[in-house]
Amino acid sequence: MLNTDIQNLSTCEAIDVTEVFCDFDGTITCVDATDAVLEAFALPAWREWEQRWVAGEISSQECLSRQVALIQAERDMLVSFAAELPIDEGIIALGRQCAERSVPLTIVSDGLDLVVEAVLRRHGLLHLPVFSNHLRWGENGHPSLSFPFASQECESGAGTCKCSLALPTGRASSSTVYIGDGQSDQCVSSKIRTVFAKGALQAWCKDKSIAYIPFETLTEVTEHFFLKENDFK
Numbered sequence: 547m548l549n550t551d552i553q554n555l556s557t558c559e560a561i562d563v564t565e566v567f568c569d570f571d572g573t574i575t576c577v578d579a580t581d582a583v584l585e586a587f588a589l590p591a592w593r594e595w596e597q598r599w600v601a602g603e604i605s606s607q608e609c610l611s612r613q614v615a616l617i618q619a620e621r622d623m624l625v626s627f628a629a630e631l632p633i634d635e636g637i638i639a640l641g642r643q644c645a646e647r648s649v650p651l652t653i654v655s656d657g658l659d660l661v662v663e664a665v666l667r668r669h670g671l672l673h674l675p676v677f678s679n680h681l682r683w684g685e686n687g688h689p690s691l692s693f694p695f696a697s698q699e700c701e702s703g704a705g706t707c708k709c710s711l712a713l714p715t716g717r718a719s720s721s722t723v724y725i726g727d728g729q730s731d732q733c734v735s736s737k738i739r740t741v742f743a744k745g746a747l748q749a750w751c752k753d754k755s756i757a758y759i760p761f762e763t764l765t766e767v768t769e770h771f772f773l774k775e776n777d778f779k
Contacts, residue, residue, distance in 0.1 A: 562721045563644075563647075563649050563721055563723055563771050564649060564721040564722065565649065565650050565652075565721070565722045565723070566640075566644060566649060566650065566651045566652070566722075566723045566724075566725065566771075567652050567653075567654050567708070567711070567712045567722070567723070567724050567725070567734075568637075568640075568651065568652070568653055568654070568724075568725040568726070568764075569653075569654065569655065569708075569725060569726035569727060569728070569730070569731050570653050570654075570655035570657055570662050570665075570676075570678070571655060571656075571657045571727075571728070571730075572727040572728055572745060573634070573725060573726055573727045573728075573744075573764075574633055574634060574637045574653070574665070574764070575631050575632065575633050575634070575665060576631075576632040576633060576634060577631065577632070578728070579628065579631055579657055579658075579661050579662070579665065580610075580613075580657040580658055580661065581596075582627075582631060583617070583624060583627065583628065583658065583661055584596075584613055584616070584617070586619075586627055587617045587618055587619035587623075587624060587627070588613060588614075588616040588617045588618065589616040589618065591616055592612075592613040592616050595608075595609045595612045595613050596609065596613070599729075600729065605702070605703025605704070606656055606702065606703055606704045606705050606730060607693055607696065607703055607704070607705045608703075610656075610679060610691055610705050611690075611691050614658075614681065614689050614690060614691045615688070615689070615690065617689050620683075620687075621660070621683050621689075624660065624661070624664075625660060625664045626664075628660070628661040628664035628665055629664045629665065629667070629668040630668075631661075631665055633665060633669060634763055634764045634765075635764075635765075636763045636764025636765035636766070636767065636768060637669075637671065637764050638669065638670075638671070639764070639765060639768050640764050640765075640767060640768045640771075641671060641674060643768055643771065643772050644771075647772070650675075651674060652674070652675045652676075652677070652711070653666075653674055653675065653676045653677070653678075654677050654678075654706060654708045654711050654712065654734075655676065655677070655678040655679075655706060656678070656679065656704050656705050656706045656708070656730040657678055657679065658678065658679060658681040658691070659676065659678040659679060659680050659681060660681040661681070662676050662678050663676070677695045677706055677711050678695070678706055679691055679692070679693050679694075679695075679705040679706055680692045680693070680694055691705070693705040693706070695707060695710075695711065697709075697710045700733075701733055702730075702732070702733045704730060704733070706730075708730065708731065708733065708734040709733055709734045709737060712724060712734050712738060713734070713737055713738070721740075722738055722739070722740070723738070723740045723741075723742065723771070724738045724740070724741050724742070725741075725742040725761075725764070725767055726741070726742075726743060726747050727743070727744045727745040727746065727747050727748075728745060728746050728747055729746060729747075729750075731743075731747045732747065732750055735747060735750075735751060735756060735758070736754070736756055739757070740759070741756070741757065741758045741759065742758070742759050742760075742761045742767050742770070743758040743759070743760060743761070744760065744761050744762055748760055
């Protein structure tokens with residue numbers, strides 16, 4: 547199905563949604579939360595690792611591990627900073643609408659779990675299930691990262707393999723929905739029929755002729771999901 551076909555479909559009929567997976571950095575937060583933390587607390591060399599990852603020279607796991615090792619902050623300082631990051635308020639309505647219809651909404655992030663949890667706690671969203679990389683501080687006072695949701699079969703070497711979470715059997719239902727904005731969302735977006743994309747993910751989908759529905763806010767996504775019948779009769 548062409549991108550234009552899906553965009554036309556999205557304006558005239560509701561999507562039969564049974565499960566929703568949503569990226570975090572830049573999708574739920576208004577900025578890339580991991581980059582914001584690194585910008586505030588890491589040594590400048592973090593940008594070099596970022597450039598190598600974007601260029602495809604290293605995996606996400608290596609990039610994030612190297613970057614986290616450069617963070618110069620205590621845990622509480624990082625949590626306080628993360629809690630103040632601005633979010634797309636549409637996630638609140640999306641979470642509420644999904645809950646009312648018993649549609650599972652799961653956050654899948656290749657970022658830092660401590661950051662995700664701090665943001666969700668601030669906005670009363672800790673009930674949402676989250677899969678992300680695990681940030682911890684050792685006895686030496688230095689942070690490090692582990693990858694509880696990585697997969698050896700992951701095609702992109704992600705810390706959190708979004709494909710294995712959203713496609714546990716290797717195939718997605720036609721009513722499974724993915725929402726994302728960036729490079730870590732590319733692989734899974736190529737395998738799910740209904741993709742909401744913005745930012746760099748939207749440009750990538752367009753370039754690769756991968757079907758997507760464009761969005762700017764999660765409020766728009768919620769409206770796409772839960773149109774009433776008389777809205778399109």
